[in-house]
Amino acid sequence: RVNSNEGAEVYGDTGWEGAATYAMCRYEMWDATPKIGAPTLVMHTIDSERGRAHAKFLDTIRRSRGVRLPRREPQLWAAEISAFLRDPRV
Structure with missing residues (x-):
């Protein structure tokens, strides 16, 4: 649900x-991330502690791109996801 x-x-x-x-x-997981071949959108909030791994995800996942956005801006999150899904390379 x-x-x-x-x-x-x-x-x-x-x-x-x-x-x-x-x-x-x-x-x-770091041994597995280079094996990811699918286009990957890495998203974290700008103040997330998990964001410390953001650059490493981008460095180790070949077809990745990433954004860090404000937590309480859902329209920005939706726009980034929509743009990612519209990308012909995805």
């Missing part, structure tokens, strides 16, 4: 927002 908190307790106090951090801290 969309917008459901069901299952979010797995990530403790961070809820669903903690899912990426949870995975990044528990699974070795």
Whole structure:
């Protein structure tokens, strides 16, 4: 279900927002990122602690591009995703 908190307790106090951090801290992923061949949009908020890995994602995923946006600007997020999906190389 969309917008459901069901299952979010797995990530403790961070809820669903903690899912990426949870995975990044528990699974070795940097060996796998160079194997990603699909076009990839890497998105983080400008103030995200996860953003520290932003450049490394872009360096290790061949067909990636990335943006860091303000958290509370959904129109910017939507515009970036739309532009990415409209890109003929995607």
